[in-house]
Amino acid sequence: PDLMCDILSMSLNTGLQLGQVMEERYYYFDSLTDEIALAHAAYARRKRANGVMDFDDLLTQWLRLLRENSETRESFQARFQFILVDEYQDTNQVQCELIDLLGGRHHNIMAVGDDSQSIYSWRGANFRNVLEFPDRHNGTQVFKIETNYRSTPEILDCANAVIAANTQQFKKVLAPVRDSGMKPALVSCNDANQQAEFIAQRVLELRDEGMPMEGIAVLYRSHFHALELQLEFTRRNI
Incomplete structure (x- = not known):
């Protein structure tokens, strides 16, 4: 159920058709596209019947309201003369369009973001929202913080x-600004299993060198990347 919710959420937040999302991001479940579409339709009917919304609906239905109802759109545009958005590189298509619509009257939008550190593409974020901001808003001034x-x-x-x-x-x-420290180390592995074996072995080596286990952390880009590592840790009783 969680995976199905993730797939549907990705489709809604990116504005992509379900089939395209399945093909590009969840290709290993591509054969279930029709069943997932039926489940999505049933879920939408159940929400309407009960008069409830989920978190994605709060964004997509608000966007629909601003698009289709000029009176509501103009009311909110008049209400917010200045708009500040932090972590703009982590906005998705729906959020980006909401911001553009809200700022459509005064065009006073400050977007703070870093196009080089977008890490939420797994939930629909698109770093191009930062890069294309000047194209969508004439007269944009870009201030670099280096x-x-x-x-x-x-x-x-x-x-x-x-x-x-x-x-x-x-x-x-x-x-x-900080002083020098240790150099980062890059280790090339053939596949995810070899990578998991290397990390697990290195954790044990650090432990034997006196490093407390609670002082060791493993960072990974997406949660599914941790599967092989979790299995390897379990195998080695870590």
Whole structure:
């Protein structure tokens, strides 16, 4: 049920047809597209019958209201003369259009975001909302914030090298404030299983070197990437 909700939510928040979402993001369940579409329709009927909405409906139905009802749209546009949006790189298509509509009268929108650190594509976020902002809003001024207070020079050297390869970006070079620290290490693995084995082995090595287990963390981009690692940790009693 959770996966089905994720699939339906992705379709709603990106504005993509269910079939396209299945083909591009959940291709391993592509054969179930028709069944999922039927379940979605039944779910929508049940919500209407009970007069309830879920979180996605709160956004999509509000967007529909602003699109179709000029009186409501103009009322909200007059109410909010200035709009500030933080973490703009993590907005999805619905949220982006909502912001554009709300700011459609005064065009006083400040969008704060970093096109190089969008990490919520798994729930429909699109970093292009940042890149295309000046195209949607004439007269946009872009202010670059390139001083970094969080990371060491070694980490920023690595980040700058990776960011420089982006084909779509606002050009920037991050400058550190902190002193030097350890260099990041890059380990190339053949597949997810080998990666899980390496991480588990390294965790045990750090433990044997005196590092407390609660002082070790594993970060991963998407939750499904953790499956092999969880299995390997279980196998090694970690």
